[in-house]
Amino acid sequence: HVHALYENAFESVDxxxxxxxxxxxxxANYWLSTILIDPVKTGTNYDExxxxxxxxGIETRPLWKPMHLQPVYATNPCYVNGVSERLFNMGLCIPAGPWVTDEDVAYIVEQIKGCCMK
Structure with a gap:
């Protein structure tokens, strides 16, 4: 239900x-909802x-750091094409789950939209 609300709300947000x-x-069971924020189109980035x-008071987190960027794997060989880094630099996990109400989603979406270019 929460994911469907997010889907509808972000549908028109460039x-x-x-x-x-x-x-x-x-x-999917949508236990985690993730958005990608295009800094060129929005005028902001996931960290802002x-x-x-x-x-x-809205708890979020960045996407998981790609394995090859984690210190423990720094000396290991890796074969990358830039996709994981791009997703990591654009992605943000937003609140989801059975405790998130319709009103919560509306507030979260309003706050995210407020961060983007007018």
């Missing part, structure tokens, strides 16, 4: 992409949005 199932072969949301 530069904010809510990650969803790629097609009907998959059935994260900080603003934190100021409003």
């Amino acid at each position: 530069g904010i992409t809510l990650k969803s199932n790629p097609d009907g072969r998959f059935n 949005v994260r900080r603003k949301l934190d100021e409003q």
